[in-house]
Amino acid sequence: MADMTKRVPIAEQEPQVRAHNFDEVCLGYTEEEAVEEAKRCLNCKNPRCVGGCPVSIRIPEFIHAVTERDFKKAYEIISDSSSLPAVCGRVCPQETQCEGVCIRGIKGEAVAIGKLERFVADWARENGIHPEPPKEKNGHKVAVIGSGPSGLTCAGDLAKMGYDVTIFEALQKAGGVLVYGIPEFRLPKDKVVAAEVNNVKGLGVDIETDVVIGKSLTIDDLMEEFGFEAVYIGSGAGLPRFMGIPGETANGVFSANEVLTRSNLMKAYEDKDTPIIHGKKVVVVGGGNVAMDAARTALRLGAEVHIVYRRSEKELPARAEEVHHAKEEGIHFDLLQNPVEILADDKGWVKGIRVIKMQLGEPDASGRRRPVPIEGSEYEIDCDTVIMALGTSPNPLIASTTKGLDTNKKGCILAKEEDGETSKTAVYAGGDAVTGAATVILAMGAGKAAAKGIDAYFKNKK
Amino acid sequence: MYEIVRKEQLASNILLMDVKAPMVTHSCLPGQFIIAIAEEDGERIPLTICDYDREKQLVTIVFQPIGESTEKIAKLNVGDSFHDFVGPLGKPSELCIPENLEETKKKHIVFISGGVGTAPVYCQVKWLHEHGVDVDVIQGSRNKDLLFFEDKMREAAGNLYVCTDDGSYEFHGMGTDRLQALWDEGKRYDWCVAIGPMIMMKFVCKLTEKLGIHTVVSMNPIMVDGTGMCGACRLIVGGEVKFACVDGPEFDGHKVDFDKAMQRMQQYKTEEGRKKLEYEEGDTHHGGCGVCGGDK
Ligand SMILES: Cc1cc2nc3c(=O)[nH]c(=O)nc-3n(C[C@H](O)[C@H](O)[C@H](O)COP(=O)(O)OP(=O)(O)OC[C@H]3O[C@@H](n4cnc5c(N)ncnc54)[C@H](O)[C@@H]3O)c2cc1C
Ligand SMILES: Cc1cc2nc3c(=O)[nH]c(=O)nc-3n(C[C@H](O)[C@H](O)[C@H](O)COP(=O)(O)OP(=O)(O)OC[C@H]3O[C@@H](n4cnc5c(N)ncnc54)[C@H](O)[C@@H]3O)c2cc1C
Ligand code: SF4
Ligand code: SF4
Ligand code: FES
Numbered sequence: 001m002a003d004m005t006k007r008v009p010i011a012e013q014e015p016q017v018r019a020h021n022f023d024e025v026c027l028g029y030t031e032e033e034a035v036e037e038a039k040r041c042l043n044c045k046n047p048r049c050v051g052g053c054p055v056s057i058r059i060p061e062f063i064h065a066v067t068e069r070d071f072k073k074a075y076e077i078i079s080d081s082s083s084l085p086a087v088c089g090r091v092c093p094q095e096t097q098c099e100g101v102c103i104r105g106i107k108g109e110a111v112a113i114g115k116l117e118r119f120v121a122d123w124a125r126e127n128g129i130h131p132e133p134p135k136e137k138n139g140h141k142v143a144v145i146g147s148g149p150s151g152l153t154c155a156g157d158l159a160k161m162g163y164d165v166t167i168f169e170a171l172q173k174a175g176g177v178l179v180y181g182i183p184e185f186r187l188p189k190d191k192v193v194a195a196e197v198n199n200v201k202g203l204g205v206d207i208e209t210d211v212v213i214g215k216s217l218t219i220d221d222l223m224e225e226f227g228f229e230a231v232y233i234g235s236g237a238g239l240p241r242f243m244g245i246p247g248e249t250a251n252g253v254f255s256a257n258e259v260l261t262r263s264n265l266m267k268a269y270e271d272k273d274t275p276i277i278h279g280k281k282v283v284v285v286g287g288g289n290v291a292m293d294a295a296r297t298a299l300r301l302g303a304e305v306h307i308v309y310r311r312s313e314k315e316l317p318a319r320a321e322e323v324h325h326a327k328e329e330g331i332h333f334d335l336l337q338n339p340v341e342i343l344a345d346d347k348g349w350v351k352g353i354r355v356i357k358m359q360l361g362e363p364d365a366s367g368r369r370r371p372v373p374i375e376g377s378e379y380e381i382d383c384d385t386v387i388m389a390l391g392t393s394p395n396p397l398i399a400s401t402t403k404g405l406d407t408n409k410k411g412c413i414l415a416k417e418e419d420g421e422t423s424k425t426a427v428y429a430g431g432d433a434v435t436g437a438a439t440v441i442l443a444m445g446a447g448k449a450a451a452k453g454i455d456a457y458f459k460n461k462k
Numbered sequence: 463m464y465e466i467v468r469k470e471q472l473a474s475n476i477l478l479m480d481v482k483a484p485m486v487t488h489s490c491l492p493g494q495f496i497i498a499i500a501e502e503d504g505e506r507i508p509l510t511i512c513d514y515d516r517e518k519q520l521v522t523i524v525f526q527p528i529g530e531s532t533e534k535i536a537k538l539n540v541g542d543s544f545h546d547f548v549g550p551l552g553k554p555s556e557l558c559i560p561e562n563l564e565e566t567k568k569k570h571i572v573f574i575s576g577g578v579g580t581a582p583v584y585c586q587v588k589w590l591h592e593h594g595v596d597v598d599v600i601q602g603s604r605n606k607d608l609l610f611f612e613d614k615m616r617e618a619a620g621n622l623y624v625c626t627d628d629g630s631y632e633f634h635g636m637g638t639d640r641l642q643a644l645w646d647e648g649k650r651y652d653w654c655v656a657i658g659p660m661i662m663m664k665f666v667c668k669l670t671e672k673l674g675i676h677t678v679v680s681m682n683p684i685m686v687d688g689t690g691m692c693g694a695c696r697l698i699v700g701g702e703v704k705f706a707c708v709d710g711p712e713f714d715g716h717k718v719d720f721d722k723a724m725q726r727m728q729q730y731k732t733e734e735g736r737k738k739l740e741y742e743e744g745d746t747h748h749g750g751c752g753v754c755g756g757d758k
Contacts, residue, residue, distance in 0.1 A: 170687075170689055171687065172499055172506075172546040172548075210485065210546045210547065210548035211485050211548070212549070212551065212689055215489075215551060215689075216485040216486065216488060216489070216548070216549065216550065217485065217488060217489070221488070221489075238689075238691040239690055239691065240692065240693045242693065242696075242703065244703075248703070249696060249698060249703065249722055249726065251725060251726060251728060252729075254694070255692055255693040255694075257691055257692045257693065258692035258693060258694045261686055261687060261691070261692055262686065266503060266505065266506070267503050270503075273503070273504050273505040273530055273534070274505045274686075347725070347728075348725035348726075348728075388693075395689065395690050395691070397689065397690065397708070
């Protein structure tokens with residue numbers, strides 16, 4: 001009898017091997033392994049896990065279907081609540097969501113809900129199961145801005161209800177952060193992301209890439225000139241923050257977005273046309289998923305990488321699995337330190353970074369203990385590249401060109417949580433554009449809610 | 463698809479293309495730029511809009527093949543299509559915004575172009591001419607062979623002053639020399655727009671600061687997305703960090719930190735750019751010649 005307090009182990013590429021390639025780190029469960037892991041679920045009457053999932057996937061039900069090897073049914077149960085299970089199973093911060101509250105986690109390891117979800121979604125894709133397009137169209141045109149998880153979900157759901165949906169995407173490829181941000185080794189682009197995008201297309205959704213709303217066309221153009229009766233804004237939060245410290249314009253200082261975009265969207269790692277840094281010693285500033293992704297990308301491009309983060313390990317906002325993987329791969333964590341200056345040589349190239357040590361003080365508004373500098377503790381770290389991964393905020397392009405669309409101080413679009421309604425009639429919004437940088441599952445959930453909201457809007461209009 | 467309907471060689475190593483791009487021509491104005499991608503997984507190459515025809519939905523670009531990606535674009539022919547062609551990006555020139563026209567008409571304006579910069583200058587000069595504003599233009603070129611658009615420019619400009627670095631045609635000297643000469647003759651301007659290589663814009667700004675002429679420059683730093691997402695294009699303007707792709711590309715030239723900007727242009731030159739640079743500098747690229755789009 002297997003030890004039921006422990007998870008069925010999952011196959012991963014060896015750290016020393018994967019540190020030199022961009023292939024997916026986690027190889028996923030086999031059928032046997034998935035069924036065995038599924039059996040660990042206690043099928044709770046009052047499943048706490050469901051409450052931990054932002055879109056309330058009926059977790060014990062799908063897991064039960066896995067124990068019965070009815071993977072199709074499992075997929076259908078998940079699909080009732082989520083349209084991107086292959087993505088969410090891979091990138092959700094499960095330890096703070098579904099798995100964080102799983103009853104199994106009290107005396108042992110939580111059920112590997114994310115890994116099971118991923119298994120089911122991968123199985124469905126490999127077995128050619130796609131969502132069905134609607135039998136009838138209702139003739140109403142809706143425009144969706146942005147093809148990230150939020151826009152894709154909203155578009156997919158509306159298409160299933162019979163709407164005529166067009167997605168407008170500023171970049172050359174659809175997928176939002178899933179294509180330009182999260183690296184191949186965590187989320188395979190062709191296998192997973194492109195397949196999800198194709199599913200949405202398969203529902204009859206048109207995707208127009210290379211259209212920047214607010215520049216090429218405005219929201220008013222879409223509604224007045226192009227006949228769209230409603231609009232969903234899922235434009236994300238792509239604007240990078242810098243620290244504003246001396247030396248930040250030195251050569252060799254990049255935003256994580258630049259490095260990740262060149263690597264993921266333009267496939268610099270496959271040696272395509274776009275140039276990319278080949279630093280020897282890289283410092284990444286920040287502790288979130290973006291920092292981990294930038295760090296592990298730089299590592300794979302051949303650098304020694306240090307993550308500089310101002311709080312302690314406990315406060316790292318990145319997914320636990322990514323921190324664990326990053327450590328295994330040999331990334332150095334320089335915690336409780338904060339950069340104060342970037343040092344450049346006489347030609348303007350980065351040669352180091354000056355940091356100050358920090359200690360944790362009282363908890364701040366976010367509930368995390370506030371880092372305070374320790375006076376006189378400054379020292380220098382040698383490096384030739386600095387990558388800033390300090391978080392992002394929504395791009396003002398859309399808000400500034402749309403009359404009557406209200407935003408808050410941070411530039412986030414104001415929208416009702418339950419249905420995405422904004423201050424402008426027939427315009428809905430959700431995802432990172434509303435919340436600021438958050439998660440894939442929340443963005444997806446907002447897209448779903450807004451699809452319902454838009455449908456209700458049309459029904460009430462009649 | 464973004465089909466190329468016309469391709470012309472304007473001078474040795476300077477090409478013009480008309481590209482079908484309805485989403486760009488829907489609302490573009492002079493001063494804005496587009497991003498072109500030649501083929502899948504290609505580099506995003508920013509190029510200034512050099513003319514446009516809203517009715518025919520055509521955008522004109524003029525460029526100099528200087529590296530891998532611009533070479534790839536140069537190989538495309540009439541009938542071929544760009545994989546991607548997105549825009550208009552950036553802000554229009556403040557002179558060419560219809561609402562600003564009354565203000566514009568009060569100004570005494572001179573444009574100074576260098577090399578490939580002549581094409582975007584022409585776009586603005588033509589727009590102003592069509593809206594009843596005649597401006598003076600100083601058109602600089604390294605030599606006579608590299609000069610293009612002279613006739614079109616003469617038609618659209620109030621006065622056209624051509625100059626060549628080597629004296630092979632018209633005035634012998636650079637744009638700055640020509641402006642100084644006009645000033646000495648008693649010409650007066652209160653607004654200058656300079657578009658060309660960074661080094662040329664830097665020297666124009668030095669001169670116009672002395673002469674007290676407000677000067678606008680079009681900055682062309684390294685860009686990736688062109689929508690404010692990557693920060694690659696950041697510049698120091700008036701002591702503040704600005705993103706050229708969304709806050710520009712045109713800025714008050716007297717506030718731009720050109721040395722920082724030129725230093726940042728070197729970013730990728732140590733890596734993949736090296737090879738091409740050697741090739742580039744071996745022939746035309748000396749910096750400041752007013753010909754090469756390379757350090758523009
Ligand atoms: C590197 C990185 C790693 C991450 N890792 C995780 C993780 O492990 N787990 C997790 O849950 N979350 C993660 N996140 C966060 C997550 O990716 C986002 O919260 C999520 O993608 C938000 O989805 P969205 O649809 O709102 O926006 P996005 O995914 O940002 O998509 C917005 C899309 O809109 C387009 N757009 C923007 N403006 C315009 C315009 N004017 N016109 C047309 N199109 C426009 C953009 O090009 C983009 O394609 C990560 C984020 C990053 C950057
Ligand atoms: C807003 C804007 C408008 C522009 N308009 C024009 C135009 O109308 N006509 C024209 O000929 N050129 C223009 N440029 C410059 C043009 O984009 C570059 O020549 C081109 O990107 C070089 O790409 P490449 O791959 O061929 O060369 P690469 O092989 O990338 O590089 C050659 C060298 O050029 C440098 N470089 C890389 N990216 C850029 C960049 N974006 N700008 C300048 N140098 C770069 C690199 O350091 C490299 O070493 C413009 C640039 C910007 C930002
Ligand atoms: S969507 Fe995310 S939170 Fe919900 S069950 Fe799946 S992995 Fe857990
Ligand atoms: S809480 Fe854990 S054990 Fe209970 S149903 Fe959910 S996954 Fe199964
Ligand atoms: S080009 Fe990326 S922010 Fe300007």
